[in-house]
Amino acid sequence: MNDDTKDRTARRRVLAGGIAVLAGGMLVRAAAAQQKLEQAAVQYQDHPKDGQKCSICVNFIAPNACKLVNGTISPEGYCIAFAPKDS
Numbered sequence: 001m002n003d004d005t006k007d008r009t010a011r012r013r014v015l016a017g018g019i020a021v022l023a024g025g026m027l028v029r030a031a032a033a034q035q036k037l038e039q040a041a042v043q044y045q046d047h048p049k050d051g052q053k054c055s056i057c058v059n060f061i062a063p064n065a066c067k068l069v070n071g072t073i074s075p076e077g078y079c080i081a082f083a084p085k086d087s
């Protein structure tokens with residue numbers, strides 16, 4: 001292998017490494033920008049179920065939002081992602 005061939009091989013390796021780093025960065029950004037779930041996807045309803053309701057769920061953000069679910073969330077609502085707060 002002559003010097004010119006070695007240089008081209010080294011450049012290809014550097015380029016491939018750069019592309020891998022760029023792709024990894026894009027995946028991290030995509031994960032960070034992950035959207036909340038749609039209400040229908042978690043069967044959100046605007047009334048409690050068996051005493052379970054958003055106001056006592058760990059994901060509820062007062063006065064009317066949720067860490068996991070998109071849109072306006074009633075404190076009296078419920079969805080299948082319900083997880084009770086420790087009390």
Ligand code: SF4
Pocket residue numbers: 042044053054055057058059060061065066067068069073077078079080081082083
């Ligand atoms: S029950 Fe569902 S919508 Fe309500 S706060 Fe919990 S995760 Fe969010």
